[in-house]
Amino acid sequence: MSAILLGLGVYVLVGFTFRGLPKGRLDRPLRRRFLAPLGLVAGFLDATGGGGWGPVGTPALLASGRMEPRKVIGSTDTSEFLVAVAAGLGFLFSLGSQGIDVMWVAAFLLGSAVGGVIVVTNARTLLTSDVLYVALYALWAAALAYSVRAHLKERNATVAESAEERQPVGT
Structure with missing residues (x-):
């Protein structure tokens, strides 16, 4: 190139x-x-x-x-x-044709990952202390972990509901 x-x-x-x-x-x-x-x-x-x-x-x-x-x-x-x-x-x-869970893509496109990247890259010019910058990274990592955990919890609940719906009545 x-x-x-x-x-x-x-x-x-x-x-x-x-x-x-x-x-x-x-x-x-x-x-x-x-x-x-x-x-x-x-x-x-x-x-x-x-x-x-x-x-x-x-x-x-x-x-x-x-x-x-x-x-x-x-x-x-x-x-x-x-x-x-x-x-x-x-x-x-x-x-959809590649077997990729669209929910994961949406979660990362619209969620904490993109917001964190924007905040971290722009905060570098505003923050003078490296300690604050490291704290910002830690906060972003916590937000990402929370988002992933919440997504997994929601997905597991959906899977459990669909499994219950497939069970015959009276068993």
């Missing part, structure tokens, strides 16, 4: 340094034979390497010389948002 981005960066740097903005080509529509492979490669790199849509798409569109830089950045950011939504929905829909 770094090699690809280095190559694109050098190409854009050299192109804009020695040639400047292309004259007369701005705002001409981009061709599908350029956009389709770009979308395929950038999407593939984004899915496999965790980054690629913005870092690959932006310099490639800039290098095409057919869009102003502000439009390139706006278009890439908008499409990156749509790609992230599509990837997230694909992930959520595929969970």
Whole structure:
């Protein structure tokens, strides 16, 4: 990924340094034979390497010389948002077919884990004492343990209820 981005960066740097903005080509529509492979490669790199849509798409569109830089950045950011939504929905829909308990995923996505990460990462800039920071980590760990314990208790109660419902009456 770094090699690809280095190559694109050098190409854009050299192109804009020695040639400047292309004259007369701005705002001409981009061709599908350029956009389709770009979308395929950038999407593939984004899915496999965790980054690629913005870092690959932006310099490639800039290098095409057919869009102003502000439009390139706006278009890439908008499409990156749509790609992230599509990837997230694909992930959520595929969970059921993989034997993963969706309740666990929901508990960690919406629960103490995410809140704790946000609190801990942002508190680092506000707290001056390492002792307070360690105490914050301990509090977060306690909240996570409580959440997991509560989830397991609820799941066991649900399993016990369904087992009782399956028992024939009078036994």
